[in-house]
Every structure is written in structure tokens, then in C-alpha cells.
Amino acid sequence: MNTAQNSSHVDRFQSSQAARKFYLEHLTELLRDSRLISDSAISAMIGGCGIYFDEMMNKRRQGSFEEEVRGLTSSRISLVGDDDLELDIRLDNLCNRLIESTSVPLWKTHLRFATILGRPDLPKNDNPVGPRGVTQGLHDLFSAAGASSLEKKFELLERIEVSLLTSLPGIYGQLDDFLQSIGVEVTQPPIASVQPPSRTPAAKPEPRLSASPVMPGAGEHPASATHALLSQGALDNLMFRLDQMERGQQNSLDFLTATSPKLETLIPELFGETGSNEETAPLVLQSDALGIPANSLEGQAIDLTGRFFNNLFSDPAIPGVLKETVAKLQVRVARIAVRDRSLYTRADHPCRQLIDRMATLLFGLPPTVPASHPVCRQLIETCDRLRQDNAGDASAFALAAAELEAQIGARHQKIFEAAAPYHPFLRQLDRREQADREIGEYYARLHLDSLPELLRNFLVQDWKRLLERAWFEQGQGGPAWQERTETLNALVWSFRPKADGEQRRALAQKLPGVLQAIKDGMETLGIAAETQTRILDACFELQTRALRPNGSEPPPPVGASVALAEVHQGHGIRxxxxxxxxxxxxxxxxxxxxxxxxxxxxxxxxxxxxxxxxxxxxxxxxxxxxxxxxxxxxxxxxxxxxxxxxxxxxxxxxxxxxxxxxxxxxxxxxxxxxxxxxxxx
Known part of the structure; x- marks a missing residue:
């Protein structure tokens, strides 16, 4: 953007005076609303802030990158007493906290004052409304309030710093809107200005917002000299651009509901199952589009984030509502990626956990699930609350991830309750498996493999149905089970050769009762009369052979495996x-x-x-x-x-x-x- 053209459309003096008046009036209101200090003390502090404003507006020299990264402490190095030094340290600490809490809105005002002054290289520490002016005004406040001792100064400072930390970001935001309304555009300093990391400890810069991410497949260590670092001013401008991009994205996504109730609740018919499910075109993040060198660590973070989201948007298996919801967080994730090197290396990073839980919450839903679905509404509401968080840091993602975890647990509980009517089915299957196992073990001990096929099929298939019925009714200890197994044991015993007359007499005595029990069982099973006759004839033939003194022993069993396999080839859904x-x-x-x-x-x-x-x-x-x-x-x-x-x-x-x-x-x-x-x- 051309600064000269922008500045020509506004009167610099009038704009600066209007900004001065607006800033000091709102700062006065902040202090009065806090009701922590007297009107005279407020007037003294506002006077000090006004003097600082005028000094910065009249300061014509250009700053340097070294001045920017040194910050406040370098400007106050002097020979002072211990109390003054301790107070300066405390005020510097407050100033740094104010800079951190107001970074984005403060940077916006800085870019507009750069336009007013016609100085695109204006150092960030020379912002006329910056926190340095507030801390300078605090010195005047101490004098007006009669705080001569260090303890009294600290007491006053403690009373006012919370109010400043809470309300000053809002004042900067209002001032930015005011300057925009009177036609002051933002200056875009050259963001491609980079500083290679030095290998000498003496040149090590102060701690920065950026922490270089480790990129998958980058092939180089983050500290490599081929990876450039943005200057602090360029980095601040990048964060400003991302903030503007996110705000523009929110406006495009929320323009229908930004200041009104959700349309889903007002006109539900328009958001039913038959409604449109078209996805919003996703934003594409690229370092070159933002003017960031691709070889810089910040540029790598931006490009990796863009590639990550492009992969997400192009996956057809991911529900469209999840894509649209995550798309709203893309710029915020990019801001975290620029600041936090661990995003792409830490498996438990809050940002990663949030996206994983967003996907988990929608498991089981079809890809075309509408946003009006109750589960989707929960997801969207959580995402909206996260976007309303001004900090947008990892802690905000952690809170949102915890909220989603609770929603996942609640959804699982509802699914468990809905599945409860199927528990009896499961118990039935379990009992059938137990019955199959125990009946199979019983048959394996009988060694029925050598019997004729007709008789073997009757015992391991048809008679097994009677055993199952007895098992399910009363279990293995019940009388029905005992009766059925005793009959089968006696029948199998009757087929074996009898070595002496006593055994043959015992067989002759038991045989009528055994055959009658078999006959009754076949009637219960509904076996055809012709088949019953054939089965009884097969039994009679084996029993007759067993009664002969020279009856031969049937062939040895081939093992229990065949009988057991045949037992389990019976009929039934199990x-x-x-x-x-x-x-x-x-x-x-x-x-x-x-x-x-x-x-x-x-x-x-x-x-x-x-x-x-x-x-x-x-x-x-x-x-x-x-x-x-x-x-x-x-x-x-x-x-x-x-x-x-x-x-x-x-x-x-x-x-x-x-x-x-x-x-x-x-x-x-x-x-x-x-x-x-x-x-x-």
C-alpha cells in the first residue's frame, strides 16, 4: 500500500489532534470508571500521557531493528537509586504485559500513526498511544497523589494495573475504529524484512512472539542459517494481517447472524434435513500471498498450516459440517503455528486435541449430516465460543477441547442407553455359546465316530436338540439334562460288546427302557415314523451284535475332533x-x-x-x-x-x-x- 497516497487524503495535524483527544478522553473515562484514584491524580496521569503523545508525534528520527528488539529497558539505563530502579523495573514489567495483552489492536493503531506521520519505518516503541506513555503518566500520578515512598507507589500501582490490563485493549480497538472512520488508512511496512539467526551469543535477540516450528519433511534443523527470521515489526504486521483476515472471514461466514438470533431457531424449516448442504469455499493460506518469505520459519508455519487444511478440505470422508467448522479456525491455528513450535511436533498439543475431538464427536454421522443435527449444533457452538475468545491462544483451545470431551462422553452415554434393549440378545448369544461348548465337550467323551452315519447323525444333531432344550431350561444340573444324558449314555453302552453273561443279562434288562426313551425322544422331536423305524433298526442291529458271545469290538474311534465338528454343524442361527x-x-x-x-x-x-x-x-x-x-x-x-x-x-x-x-x-x-x-x- 502506498503511504504517500494514503496520507494525502487526510490532514495530518487534524488527524493527530483528533486521535489525541479521543485517546486521552477514553483513558480518562477508564480511570474514572475504576474509582480507584482521585480526579487530581487522574488529571496528572492524563497530562503525562499527553506530553508523551506530543513527544512521539514530534520525534523525527528513524528507529532501527536493534532498538525495536531492545524494548523499554534500554531506554531507561541510568544511574538511579535502588528505589527508583525497583520502580522502573516494576513499570517496565507492567508495560511489557500491556504490550502483550494489546498486541493486535495496538499494532493497528501503530500502522495508522505511521500513515499520519508519513513514516512507514516508524519503530513500534514510538507509537504515540503506546503503553510507554501510560507508564510515563504513572510517574506524574505518583507525584500528584503524594506517593513519596516506594511502598505507596506500589500500592497505587497495584490498584490501577488490573484495570489497565483489562480495559486498555478495548480503548486501542476503539481508537483504531475511530481513525479508520476519519479516513486514516494503515501503512503496510515491508513484511519481507528478515533477519538470519546469528550464531554469536552477543547478538541473540530478546524473546519474541515467534517460536520456530519443526516442519515434517523440512530436512533441516530450525536453527539452520537457511531459515530466516522476520523482524519484530514484520512479525507484528503478519499477526495484524492474520487478525484482519480472521475478522473478514468471520464477517463473511456470520453476516446473517452476527447481530441477531440464530436463523435456525427463527426459521427451522429452512435448515431441515432437506436443506442445502453446500460447503463454504475454504480460505487458502499461503506465505507468498501474505508477503512472507517461504524460507522463513514463519513462512514455513503458514504454508504447512495451509497444506494441512487443504488436505482436510479435500477429504471426501470428512463430513462437510466438520470442514466448515474447522475452516473458521484456520487463521487462528496459523497464528498459533507462527508462535508455537510444538504445534506440529507435540501429540498432546491443545490445538491438535481440539481438532481430533471435533472429529470424534461426529463419528457415526453421515458425511452429509446437516448443521441442524443436535451433535453438529454442539460442535458449532463450542467453535463459536472459541472464536469469541480474544486471546485465541493454546489455553483457549485446551478449554474448548475439554468441553468437547464432555460432549463426547455425554453422547456415548446416550448411545449406551439406546443400545440397552439389545443386551438380552447378547446374553442369549453368550448362553448359546456356553451351551454349545458344554454339549460339545459331553459328546466328545462319547466317541460316536464309529457309529453308522444314520445313527450318528440322529445322536449328534437331533438328540442334541433335546440336550439344548434341557440345558436352557434347567442347566446341566437339572433333571431333564440328567434324564437325556443317562438315556444317551445307556444307548451308547448298549452298542458295545458284552464280555460275560452278567453284562449281557444287564443289557437285556435295560434295553426295553432305553429303546422306549429313545422312541419318546423321537416323538418329541417330531421325527417321521419311517425314519424312527430305520433308527430303531440300526440300534437293534448293534445291540444284537453286542449280545452275541463272539461279538466283535467296533473299530476304534478316530478321535473326538470329528464328532465335535459334526456336533457344531447342526441347525439353528447360532x-x-x-x-x-x-x-x-x-x-x-x-x-x-x-x-x-x-x-x-x-x-x-x-x-x-x-x-x-x-x-x-x-x-x-x-x-x-x-x-x-x-x-x-x-x-x-x-x-x-x-x-x-x-x-x-x-x-x-x-x-x-x-x-x-x-x-x-x-x-x-x-x-x-x-x-x-x-x-x-
């Missing part, structure tokens, strides 16, 4: 690897083993509230883990947005996670995921 349990208007998808694995306490343990992406009917579904069974480890997942519930065996889930057919959502977090894409590109 045997399916992929199934569905239904009751009323609820349905539970199941993904399970056909054979229950021997866990022996080795089941993987997962945490309630984990979100995973799992294939259900060949479709990737985002589901929240609501419960893991204590007895079998079986996991119950649910997503209220799709009304889909799933039960899956923990070992099977662990296998899918290992193979990649299922995955944890949020591991790694969204921030780290996008950052890794930048490193890989």
Missing part, C-alpha cells in the same frame, strides 16, 4: 458365521465362529465408547462399542443414526482389525492422519 437375531422391531446382526474357540482367558479386551468401522453385509459401518460381555467377551456395537446393532466375537474382531478389514476410528487422530499425508507427499 451356527451361522453371519446371522441375524430378531425380536419385535429389533434386529441384531451377528458375526461369529461356527465353532466356539477355546478362549482360556485370552479374549481381547476393548473399551466402551470405541468407534470402529466394520463390514456388515459387505457395507462399511461406523459403530460404537457399547458393551463387552464378561463371560464370552462378545462385543455389542450400535449406531443410533443407522439403527444398526452388531454382536461380534472378540477374537474374530481382533483378527479383522489385524488384517485391516475392520479399523479403529480416531487411531491415529485426524490431525496426525492429515499431517502424515503431507509428510508422504
Amino acid at each position: 451356527q451361522l458365521s453371519i446371522g441375524l437375531l430378531e425380536a419385535g422391531n429389533r434386529a441384531l446382526h451377528t458375526i461369529d465362529y461356527q465353532l466356539p474357540p477355546a478362549t482360556e482367558g485370552r479374549n481381547p479386551v476393548f473399551s466402551a465408547g470405541e468407534w470402529m468401522e466394520i463390514k456388515v453385509d459387505d457395507v462399511d459401518q461406523q459403530l460404537c462399542l457399547c458393551l463387552q460381555s464378561a463371560s464370552t467377551g462378545r462385543c455389542l456395537f450400535f449406531n443410533p443414526e443407522t439403527d444398526l446393532a452388531l454382536a461380534i466375537h472378540p477374537q474374530l474382531l481382533a483378527e479383522q482389525l489385524k488384517k485391516g478389514s475392520a479399523r479403529h476410528l480416531g487411531q491415529p487422530g485426524l490431525f496426525a492422519t492429515l499431517l502424515s499425508r503431507i509428510s508422504a507427499s
Whole structure:
């Protein structure tokens, strides 16, 4: 921007006098509103601030970068008494705190006074309304108030400094608006002015706002001489530009609701599910567009932040409402990146935690979810509160991240409650697995592999249904279970050759009762009469052979594994690897083993509230883990947005996670995921 052209449109003297009057009047109001000091003391302080204003306006010499970074202390080096030196140190400390708390609005006024004076190189310490003038006025206040001792001066200072720290930023903001209203434009000093970091300790500058970030893939240490550092003035101007950019971005995003109630609450029909879901065009951050050298540390921070957000905006899997909400924070994140080197290296940085939790809060929602969704409204409101925070530092992000963490916990609790009706389904699956395991172990001890196929199928499939019914009704200790197993034990015993007459007599006595119990069981099962006859004939043939004195021993069993496998090939939904349990208007998808694995306490343990992406009917579904069974480890997942519930065996889930057919959502977090894409590109 051309300073000469800007300054020609305004009368410098009139503008400076108007600014002087506006500043001193508002400073007077600040002091009177505090009700901490007398009117005479206020007049003395305002007089001192006015003298400082006039001195800076009449000061014509140009400053240097070294003067800027030395700050206040270099201007007050003199031979003074201990009390005066202690007071100067205290006032310098207050001045530094005022500069820090008013950095952006103060810098705006500085750029406008540079226009009034026609001095684009005006040192920041020569700002006529800067905190140095306030501390100079405090000396006059002490004299007017009769504070002769150091203790009384400190007492007065303690009474007024809180009011100054709280209200002075607002005065600078109002002064900036006033100067703009009378036609004073801002001067844009050459922001590309850089200073290479010196290797000599003597040339080390004072602590700065900037802390160089470590860039992924940069290939160089931050202290490398190839990385330039912006001068303090250029850095302040960069922060001013980012602030203006953020303000302009907020105006464009919020112009409909900036001074009025939310339109969603006034006209909800316009923001329903059928409303437009178009995304706002994202802002693009680039160092060259801001006039920042790309090889400077600040330029690298700006470019890395721009690339990070461009990756976020271009990811189709990220919901549009999340993109729009995070877009509002882009400039604020860039400001933190310029100041804080740890943003791109610290996994627990508050800014990173906030973006990760923003993504976590929206897990399970479709990419096209509207902003009117209750969860989205929570996210947007939290983001809006963060944007209203004037500091915008890492602590503000930490508070917002904690707020989101509470919202995530509350949402999980609602999902757990919504999944509670599926708990009986899970208990049913657990009982069926336990029944399968115990019945299978019982059959394995019988060694039925050598029996004819017809008879073996009847025992391991049909008779097993009677055992299951007895198990579910009364368990293994119940009379029905005892009756069914005793009948089966006696039948299998009747097939074995009898070595002596006593055993044959015992068989002859038991046989009618055993066959009648088998006949009754087949009637209960509803087996066809023809099939019953064939089964009884097969039994009679084996028992007749066993009664013969020279009856041969049947072939030795080939092992329990075949019988056990056949037991578990029976009928029923519990045997399916992929199934569905239904009751009323609820349905539970199941993904399970056909054979229950021997866990022996080795089941993987997962945490309630984990979100995973799992294939259900060949479709990737985002589901929240609501419960893991204590007895079998079986996991119950649910997503209220799709009304889909799933039960899956923990070992099977662990296998899918290992193979990649299922995955944890949020591991790694969204921030780290996008950052890794930048490193890989």
C-alpha cells in the first residue's frame, strides 16, 4: 500500500489532534470508571500521557531493528537509586504485559500513526498511544497523589494495573475504529524484512512472539542459517494481517447472524434435513500471498498450516459440517503455528486435541449430516465460543477441547442407553455359546465316530436338540439334562460288546427302557415314523451284535475332533458365521465362529465408547462399542443414526482389525492422519 497516497487524503495535524483527544478522553473515562484514584491524580496521569503523545508525534528520527528488539529497558539505563530502579523495573514489567495483552489492536493503531506521520519505518516503541506513555503518566500520578515512598507507589500501582490490563485493549480497538472512520488508512511496512539467526551469543535477540516450528519433511534443523527470521515489526504486521483476515472471514461466514438470533431457531424449516448442504469455499493460506518469505520459519508455519487444511478440505470422508467448522479456525491455528513450535511436533498439543475431538464427536454421522443435527449444533457452538475468545491462544483451545470431551462422553452415554434393549440378545448369544461348548465337550467323551452315519447323525444333531432344550431350561444340573444324558449314555453302552453273561443279562434288562426313551425322544422331536423305524433298526442291529458271545469290538474311534465338528454343524442361527437375531422391531446382526474357540482367558479386551468401522453385509459401518460381555467377551456395537446393532466375537474382531478389514476410528487422530499425508507427499 502506498503511504504517500494514503496520507494525502487526510490532514495530518487534524488527524493527530483528533486521535489525541479521543485517546486521552477514553483513558480518562477508564480511570474514572475504576474509582480507584482521585480526579487530581487522574488529571496528572492524563497530562503525562499527553506530553508523551506530543513527544512521539514530534520525534523525527528513524528507529532501527536493534532498538525495536531492545524494548523499554534500554531506554531507561541510568544511574538511579535502588528505589527508583525497583520502580522502573516494576513499570517496565507492567508495560511489557500491556504490550502483550494489546498486541493486535495496538499494532493497528501503530500502522495508522505511521500513515499520519508519513513514516512507514516508524519503530513500534514510538507509537504515540503506546503503553510507554501510560507508564510515563504513572510517574506524574505518583507525584500528584503524594506517593513519596516506594511502598505507596506500589500500592497505587497495584490498584490501577488490573484495570489497565483489562480495559486498555478495548480503548486501542476503539481508537483504531475511530481513525479508520476519519479516513486514516494503515501503512503496510515491508513484511519481507528478515533477519538470519546469528550464531554469536552477543547478538541473540530478546524473546519474541515467534517460536520456530519443526516442519515434517523440512530436512533441516530450525536453527539452520537457511531459515530466516522476520523482524519484530514484520512479525507484528503478519499477526495484524492474520487478525484482519480472521475478522473478514468471520464477517463473511456470520453476516446473517452476527447481530441477531440464530436463523435456525427463527426459521427451522429452512435448515431441515432437506436443506442445502453446500460447503463454504475454504480460505487458502499461503506465505507468498501474505508477503512472507517461504524460507522463513514463519513462512514455513503458514504454508504447512495451509497444506494441512487443504488436505482436510479435500477429504471426501470428512463430513462437510466438520470442514466448515474447522475452516473458521484456520487463521487462528496459523497464528498459533507462527508462535508455537510444538504445534506440529507435540501429540498432546491443545490445538491438535481440539481438532481430533471435533472429529470424534461426529463419528457415526453421515458425511452429509446437516448443521441442524443436535451433535453438529454442539460442535458449532463450542467453535463459536472459541472464536469469541480474544486471546485465541493454546489455553483457549485446551478449554474448548475439554468441553468437547464432555460432549463426547455425554453422547456415548446416550448411545449406551439406546443400545440397552439389545443386551438380552447378547446374553442369549453368550448362553448359546456356553451351551454349545458344554454339549460339545459331553459328546466328545462319547466317541460316536464309529457309529453308522444314520445313527450318528440322529445322536449328534437331533438328540442334541433335546440336550439344548434341557440345558436352557434347567442347566446341566437339572433333571431333564440328567434324564437325556443317562438315556444317551445307556444307548451308547448298549452298542458295545458284552464280555460275560452278567453284562449281557444287564443289557437285556435295560434295553426295553432305553429303546422306549429313545422312541419318546423321537416323538418329541417330531421325527417321521419311517425314519424312527430305520433308527430303531440300526440300534437293534448293534445291540444284537453286542449280545452275541463272539461279538466283535467296533473299530476304534478316530478321535473326538470329528464328532465335535459334526456336533457344531447342526441347525439353528447360532451356527451361522453371519446371522441375524430378531425380536419385535429389533434386529441384531451377528458375526461369529461356527465353532466356539477355546478362549482360556485370552479374549481381547476393548473399551466402551470405541468407534470402529466394520463390514456388515459387505457395507462399511461406523459403530460404537457399547458393551463387552464378561463371560464370552462378545462385543455389542450400535449406531443410533443407522439403527444398526452388531454382536461380534472378540477374537474374530481382533483378527479383522489385524488384517485391516475392520479399523479403529480416531487411531491415529485426524490431525496426525492429515499431517502424515503431507509428510508422504
